[in-house]
Amino acid sequence: MAAPPAKDLAPRIYSRNVEDFAVPLGREEEWRFTPISKIKDFFDVQEWASIGCETGSPFVEIVSMDDPRLNDAWLPTDRASAVAREGASQAVLVSIPTETEVAEPIVLQLTSTMLNNYAHIEVQTGAFARAQVVIVHDSSVNVSGSIVAKLGDQSQLTLLSVIDAEEPVRQHWHWASQLGRDAEFLGLSVSLGGGVIRTVPHITYTAPGGSAQMLGAFLLTGQQFQEHRILVDHSEPNCTSNVVYKGALSGEGAHSVWVGDVLVRREATGIETYELNRNLLLDEGPRADSVPNLELETGDVLSAGHASATGRFDDEQLFYLQSRGIPESVARHLVVRGFFVDVLAKVNDEELRSNLMKRIEARLGMVDHA
Amino acid sequence: MSSLVITDLHASVITDAGESEILRGVSLTVESGTTNAIMGPNGSGKSTLAYVIAGHPKYTVTSGSITLDGADVLAMSVDERARAGLFLAMQYPVEIPGVSVSNFLRTSITALRGEAPKLRTWTKEMKESMADLQMDPSFAARNVNEGFSGGEKKRHEILQLGLMQPKIAVLDETDSGLDVDALKVVSEGVNRFKDATGAGVLLITHYTRILRYIKPDVVHVFVDGRIVETGGPELADSLESEGYERFAVAKA
Ligand SMILES: Nc1ncnc2c1ncn2[C@@H]1O[C@H](COP(=O)(O)OP(=O)(O)OP(=O)(O)O)[C@@H](O)[C@H]1O
Ligand SMILES: [Mg+2]
Numbered sequence: 001m002a003a004p005p006a007k008d009l010a011p012r013i014y015s016r017n018v019e020d021f022a023v024p025l026g027r028e029e030e031w032r033f034t035p036i037s038k039i040k041d042f043f044d045v046q047e048w049a050s051i052g053c054e055t056g057s058p059f060v061e062i063v064s065m066d067d068p069r070l071n072d073a074w075l076p077t078d079r080a081s082a083v084a085r086e087g088a089s090q091a092v093l094v095s096i097p098t099e100t101e102v103a104e105p106i107v108l109q110l111t112s113t114m115l116n117n118y119a120h121i122e123v124q125t126g127a128f129a130r131a132q133v134v135i136v137h138d139s140s141v142n143v144s145g146s147i148v149a150k151l152g153d154q155s156q157l158t159l160l161s162v163i164d165a166e167e168p169v170r171q172h173w174h175w176a177s178q179l180g181r182d183a184e185f186l187g188l189s190v191s192l193g194g195g196v197i198r199t200v201p202h203i204t205y206t207a208p209g210g211s212a213q214m215l216g217a218f219l220l221t222g223q224q225f226q227e228h229r230i231l232v233d234h235s236e237p238n239c240t241s242n243v244v245y246k247g248a249l250s251g252e253g254a255h256s257v258w259v260g261d262v263l264v265r266r267e268a269t270g271i272e273t274y275e276l277n278r279n280l281l282l283d284e285g286p287r288a289d290s291v292p293n294l295e296l297e298t299g300d301v302l303s304a305g306h307a308s309a310t311g312r313f314d315d316e317q318l319f320y321l322q323s324r325g326i327p328e329s330v331a332r333h334l335v336v337r338g339f340f341v342d343v344l345a346k347v348n349d350e351e352l353r354s355n356l357m358k359r360i361e362a363r364l365g366m367v368d369h370a
Numbered sequence: 371m372s373s374l375v376i377t378d379l380h381a382s383v384i385t386d387a388g389e390s391e392i393l394r395g396v397s398l399t400v401e402s403g404t405t406n407a408i409m410g411p412n413g414s415g416k417s418t419l420a421y422v423i424a425g426h427p428k429y430t431v432t433s434g435s436i437t438l439d440g441a442d443v444l445a446m447s448v449d450e451r452a453r454a455g456l457f458l459a460m461q462y463p464v465e466i467p468g469v470s471v472s473n474f475l476r477t478s479i480t481a482l483r484g485e486a487p488k489l490r491t492w493t494k495e496m497k498e499s500m501a502d503l504q505m506d507p508s509f510a511a512r513n514v515n516e517g518f519s520g521g522e523k524k525r526h527e528i529l530q531l532g533l534m535q536p537k538i539a540v541l542d543e544t545d546s547g548l549d550v551d552a553l554k555v556v557s558e559g560v561n562r563f564k565d566a567t568g569a570g571v572l573l574i575t576h577y578t579r580i581l582r583y584i585k586p587d588v589v590h591v592f593v594d595g596r597i598v599e600t601g602g603p604e605l606a607d608s609l610e611s612e613g614y615e616r617f618a619v620a621k622a
Contacts, residue, residue, distance in 0.1 A: 315427060320464040320514075323424050324478035324530065325452035334477065338468025338513070 009261040009295050010233055011077035011202075018045065018086050021079035030078065033227055033257040033289060038196050041116070042080045042144045042172055050089045051119035051143060054109040059102065059131070063093045070122055074148045074176050077202065081174040084144040088118035094133055098126030098152065105132040105160075105349050112141045119145025119173075125155035127180070132158040134352065139165040139194070146174040151183035153207065160188040160347065164359050168195030168224070175201035179210030179239070186346060189216040189228065190356060192363045197226040205236040205268075213242045216258075217343045217356075219363050222251025222285065229259040230275075234268035243275035246343050248336050249286035257289045260306065269300040279310040280339050282332070333364050372439050372455065372537040372570060374400040374423075379434035381422045391432070392418045394595035400538055400570040407581060407606060408574045410592030411614045416574045417461050419592075420542040423572075424458040425451050438538065453482055455537030459527035459544050461574075466514040471526070472496065474514045475533060482534055499532050503559050520547030528559040538570045539563070545580035557583030578610045593617045 013020055023043045026036040052062060063069065065088055076082035092110075096102060110119070123133050129152060137143070151157050163171060171194060177185050191197050203212045218226050232241040247256045260275040279288035292306040313335070321331035340360060347353040381393040392415045400406050410416050422429050423436060425448040436443040438454055446454060466474070475496060480486045487495070500507060503525045515523055524544050531539055541560065545553055557580060564571060564584075573584060581589075581603065589605040590597045591614070598617050599605065 314464075316464045317466050319424075319426055319448060320460070320466065321474070321478075322448035323452055323458055323460075324474075324534065325449050325481040326478055327449050327481060328447070330477065330481070331449075334469050334474070335466065338466060341468035 009231060009263040009293060014075035014077055016075060016082060016085060018079065018082045021082055023079060030229065034198060035196060035225055039080075039170055039172060039198075042170075043083060045083050045087045046116065048087055048116040048118050049112060049114035051092070051117045051138070051145060052090070052111045053092045054111055055107060057094075057106040059094055059096055059106055060108065061093050061095075063091050065089060065091055065120065067091065067093070069093060069095070069124075071124065071148055071150050073178070074150075076146070077174070078200070080144055080172050081146050081200070084118045084146055084172075084174075085120065088120045088145070091120040091122055094121075094123040096125045096129040096131045096155070099128045100126065101130040102132070105134050105352060107134045107136065109136050110138045112138045112143075114141070116142045117145075119143050121145065121147045123147070123149045123157065123159060125151050125157050125183075127152040127154060129155040131156075132349065133160070135159070135161040137161065137163045137171070139163050139169060140167055142170045144172045146176065149175070149177040149185065151177070151179045151185055151210070153181040154183060155180065156184040158186040158188070158348070160352070161190065162356065162359070163191045163194060163197060164363075165192065165194035165197070170194075170196040171198070173199045175199065177201070177203050177212065179203070179205045179207075179212055181207035182209035183211075185210070185212040187212070187214040188343075188347060189214070190359075191216070191218040191226055191228075192359060193219065193221070194224055194226060199228050201228070201230050203230075203232045203241060205234065205239045208236045208238045210236065211240040213244075213346070215243075215343045215346055216245035217340050217360070218245070218247040218256060219360060220247070220249045220254040220256055220286065223253040225255050227257040227259075229257070229261075231261045231263070232273065232275075234262070234264045234271050234273065237268055238270045239268065240272040241275075242273070244343060245277045246340055247277075247279045247288060248282060248339060249279065249288055250282035252285035254286035255288075256286070258291070258308075260292045262294045262304070262306070264294075264296045264298060264301060264304065266297040269298055270302055271304075272302045273304050275306045277308045278339075280336065281310065281312050282336070283313070333361065336364055337361065372402045374443075374456070374538045374570065374572075375437045376423075377435045379419075379422065379436065380432045381418065381429050382432055383418070383429050389430075392429075392595055393422065395434070396596055398590065398597060400572050402537065402570045403568045404587045405564070405571040405573060405584060407586035407589045408572065408592050408597075409576065409589065409606060409609055414592050415595040416592055417542055420458055420461075420540045420574060423456065423540055424448060449481065452534075452536075457531055457534055457536035457539045459524075459531055459539065459541040461542040461546070463515045463523045463527055465516045467516055469514050470511055471514055472510040475530070478530070479533060495533070499529055502532070502562065503529055504555050505529065521549065521552045524548060524556055525552070525559075528556050528563075532559060532563050535563070535567050536569060538572070540572045540574070542574045543576065544573070545575055545577065553580060554583060560584050578606045581606050591617060
């Protein structure tokens with residue numbers, strides 16, 4: 001398959017062949033923040049298990065990696081995703097038939113049999129279909145995998161992924177979301193804790209009119225590393241993209257990286273794009289890197305903007321709440337919870353939303369003792 | 371009966387340029403059932419006094435004392451002071467993104483009363499208090515002070531005053547940024563609170579306008595970090611016509 005023209009921000013290689021990608025050394029632009037030495041084993045195919053899934057949904061199947069229904073057009077874009085594609089022996093396939101609206105969220109509880117795993121998850125929506133898919137990761141094991149979403153014309157998909165890692169696990173996830181004509185995609189990536197968590201969401205459009213939102217909430221305490229490296233590749237006219245990531249960090253050694261690449265190709269006229277990253281440092285210890293990149297090959301856009309800010313905990317807010325009798329620990333929780341509210345507000349399902357808030361609160365309990 | 375007693379209070383702020391003293395020996399007593407007005411020029415240290423009473427971390431008390439019914443206020447954390455019965459309506463209330471007014475008020479009331487209020491009675495109590503201050507019920511769902519106009523922020527402060535029912539309330543320029551109608555509504559809120567609780571009030575202002583609605587028992591003139599004169603309500607009127615010049619002279 002012919003690769004798209006190489007642009008600065010777009011991947012240079014699209015391939016299923018592991019050897020087409022050099023082993024990252026850590027000097028490459030896309031790997032320069034990553035603690036490569038901690039995920040060395042992610043770059044060569046190993047004897048690892050394949051992630052399975054428990055679900056009550058009739059739309060979900062476990063299929064072999066050569067199942068013809070898997071999306072042929074999707075190709076790995078780096079060594080890790082190529083290795084995961086090669087190493088996985090099975091895939092979790094979610095197919096929503098044309099014109100089918102699934103009201104209840106489809107929950108995929110990922111399962112594993114070993115400490116190290118490959119994963120391949122695909123979600124396909126037929127034209128006019130509507131669904132919400134919730135991926136609850138097995139956060140006690142190491143995983144390298146991909147989440148591939150293919151949205152049919154005018155379909156709507158909400159894809160929520162929750163990593164809530166108790167232990168210092170390592171997980172590397174590619175998200176590739178392809179939007180058909182007038183499709184609507186909402187991706188929500190919640191990553192709490194973990195030793196090394198790296199997510200690489202790519203959003204592409206195969207026809208005009210698609211609208212994509214990619215939202216993230218992440219929380220790290222001491223010695224944890226998370227990297228979220230997003231690419232929105234606008235190659236079609238009249239599409240929109242909105243990327244919002246919010247992170248809260250505490251503790252010496254906690255390190256987060258957010259890279260938001262937005263590429264607007266010459267043919268992508270009349271698009272709207274916005275990306276935002278805000279990080280809240282709860283104490284003096286952590287480090288948050290935030291790098292927005294917007295590359296415009298056409299001036300003929302409706303709007304294009306980005307913002308990024310990393311700030312310390314606001315003592316004035318704390319003072320105000322405490323002056324109303326609220327103890328300091330409760331006041332801190334309120335502020336941090338408030339910080340994430342606008343991202344989580346996008347979760348339509350009330351039960352899901354409060355479940356997520358509870359997880360964040362539980363993590364915050366940990367933050368206090370970090 | 372409660373009394374807030376401030377004795378020879380000195381306080382400084384730490385800035386990049388070093389430590390600078392702002393309060394230079396403030397002595398003042400606020401008793402239940404009385405209203406004390408403090409008037410003084412810009413930058414004289416009125417807000418600093420209010421903040422130091424509430425325990426703002428930016429200021430250090432270098433000497434003197436503050437007690438509430440004999441208890442050492444300076445030894446208390448900010449939230450302990452509030453639970454002991456002190457309240458500060460701020461000159462510049464702080465915006466708290468993502469935290470709704472109703473969640474904030476309920477959390478505060480729970481902390482102050484020691485138990486969560488019953489949901490039904492609480493919702494009613496909050497609604498009525500908002501109606502008294504002519505606040506639209508939609509404010510309950512908005513984020514604390516976020517995007518509030520100056521006047522709306524002040525109403526929100528007085529809403530809290532009424533719900534939290536402190537023993538001693540410090541109101542820092544609650545009148546600034548209010549048009550006449552709003553001033554009336556807010557003043558009525560303060561008076562309702564005074565009548566219902568018999569609390570003591572320390573009211574900081576630049577103008578006598580608010581004193582026509584909230585009658586002070588005592589007026590203090592505050593210049594250069596201390597009280598330079600104390601008198602009855604008539605003192606406020608002479609300040610309005612003459613300004614603070616004679617005190618500036620007295621200082622020199
Ligand atoms: N955090 C701070 N950092 C630096 N200087 C400060 C700080 N807080 C107060 N000051 C200074 O202390 C002095 C007193 O300030 P304060 O706000 O208490 O005055 P005020 O009497 O309330 O004035 P206004 O009538 O304008 O509200 C001013 O000169 C002010 O610049
Ligand atoms: Mg002031």
